[in-house]
Amino acid sequence: MFSRKAVAFIFAAVCLTTARVQDGNDASLPEYYILRGGIKSVSDLDRLTPPLINAFAAPDGAMRGLAFDGQYLWAANSGDDNSIFGPKIYRLDPDSGTVITAYNGIVDHPCGLAWDGQYLWHSTYIGGTIYQLDTFGLTIVKTFIAPTTHPFDLAWDGNHLYAVRGNEPYISVIDTSTGVEIDSIEATYTSPNVRPFGLAFLGRNAPQLLTCDGNYGSNLVNAWNFYTSSWVDQWAGEPTIYPSGLAYDSVTERLWVSCYDRDSIYVYDVSQVGIDEADIEYVHGVQLDARPNPFSKTTRIRFMIHDPRYMIEEANQNISGSEGRISNHQCPEIGIYDAKGGLVKSLYHESWIVNRESVFSWDGTDMYGEQLAPGIYFLKLQHVAGSVKLVKLK
Structure with a gap:
């Protein structure tokens, strides 16, 4: 067993780390991580855990949600008991954690943050309100009551x-x-404490939603696979014990994780973890999805056949490799079904190209050209198990 002083020393070394990794090796990064109450060396960590490339002290205790706007890292502080400066929203240097601007909380208990490309979205832990904020002065643009x-x-x-x-x-x-x-998405991933805290959307070719468990029971980071509508167990967010916020940079593939318990923010290189489009096994060799989903007016349906069992006819004598055309009498039919299982529209295509993506649009109409009512529909391939849930808005 390690003494209280030894654990405190390791804790301090982790929290004060600020150097970036160079060539995958940096002596300033901690040699040991505290892992679910025990201490393990870096070499003992799960191989799926991405490299920790940076860490810096948070501006205060009780750190919550994070967001990255392409230039600055935004951090919410709930002002709980271990907070010194009270409820704040901070604009930080994403590399060092240096405070650029500190704003008083809109109300008590600032918690969630998200960046939509123009505005900062913010939620409060007490009161259940969500705000849309203009980052110029952090003024309120819009507000509504959250569903929780x-x-x-x-x-x-x-x-x-x-x-x-x-x-x-x-x-x-x-x-x-x-x-x-x-x-809604139910958190059914494997964890000793299924309690989502932080959120981050990774807009890759295989889009995914990351969440981290908090409240001391777990520090796992898990991914929701939008293609399969299922969870993928990911990695332990070491050295965090109580991860409470996530932020993602799509350019550098960095993921920031705020640690409520250690008053620190950790940065990971997630370029080699998560769901890669090349790793997705499509049902019966077929890729089928729709974006945006949910949608209001039109959604784009992507379809690709990878299955060599379909009879392939060469489109012309110059086609080489595995690419070929399937005539329409051999094409699998794509149908859109309502929540009761009734077919509301069939989608036809003159021909499909094997191993080449086909994209077409659906405007929310039925087979007679009439607009369907808002609600849940299912995109399904004929004779193939599984479907894609579509949500049509008003």
């Missing part, structure tokens, strides 16, 4: 806002034009 009384953290996918339902194993999908919850 404790929206811990937020994420933005380019169309919709995601909010953790505090103290519940669910993540809400919110239409920000109305503030209404239009869908």
Whole structure:
């Protein structure tokens, strides 16, 4: 067993680390991490854990949500008992953690943050309110009541806002034009303490939503796979013990993780973890999805056949390799079904090209050209198990 002084020394070394990794090796990074109450060396960590490339002290205790706007890192502080300066929203240097600007909290208990490319979205832990903020002076643009009384953290996918339902194993999908919850994701991943806290959307070719467990029971980071509508168990967010916020930079593939318990912010290189499009095994060799989803007017449906069992006819004598054309009498039919399983529209294509993506649009109409009612529909390939859930908005 390590003495209290030894643990405190290791804790201090981790929290004060500020140097970036050079050539994958930096002596200033901690040699040991505290792992679920025990201490293990770096070599003992799970191989899926991404490299820790930076760490710096947070501006105060009780750090919560994070967001990255392409230039600055935003951090919320709830002003809880271990906070010195009270409820704040900080604009930080993303590399050093230096405070650029400190704003008083809009109300008590600032918690979640997300950046939508123009505005900063912010949620409060007490009161269940979500704010859209202009970062010039942090003025309120819009506000609405969250679908939960404790929206811990937020994420933005380019169309919709995601909010953790505090103290519940669910993540809400919110239409920000109305503030209404239009869908939800149940947290069914493997964890000793399924309690989502931080959120971050990774807009890769294989889009995914990352969440981290908090409240001391777990420090796992897990990913929601939008292609399969399922969770993928990911990695332990060492050395964090109580991860409470996530922020992602799509350019450098950095992921910031705030640690409520250690008053620190850690930075990981996540370029080699998560769900890669090349790793997705499509059902029966077929890729089928739709974006945006949910949608209001039009959604783009992507379809690709990878299955060599389909009979391939050469489009012309010059085609080489595995690429070929499937005539329409051999093409699998794509159907859109309502929640009761009734076919509302069939989507046809003159021909499909094997190993080449086909993209077409659906405007929310039925087979007679009439607009369908808002609700849940399913995109399904004929004779193939599985489907893609579509949410049509007003």
